[in-house]
Amino acid sequence: MTPSFVPEKFERIMGCTPVDLLSWLPGALPAAELTIDAGHANCTALLPDGVLKMQWKLLPDARIALLTIPRLSVSFEYTGLADERRYAVQKRFDLGTQRGGG
DSSP states (O other), rough: OOSSSSSSEEEEEOOOOOHHHHHHHHSTTTTTTEEEEEETEEEEEEEOEEEEEEEEEEEEEEEETTEEEEEEEEEEEEOOOOOHHHHHHHHHHHHTTOOOOO
């Protein structure tokens, strides 16, 4: 869920692998020109009105009984986007990286 206020810098834990995240980025940030450096675990998204820089690092898997969930710590840094625009971009990102559920 996207908070009503998206700060310029924040971190979030996501339940995915780096491969998952990279496969979701084009759909999650459709208006952006993406520069991805998977080897250094970062991405720069050039938007029409600003920039989003993301970096990630692997965390230990979460385990619940026999269920294992991969985890990443992802840092987001917005530059040049107004509050409303950060919210809109982050909301689209969150929808584009959301896994299905029931």
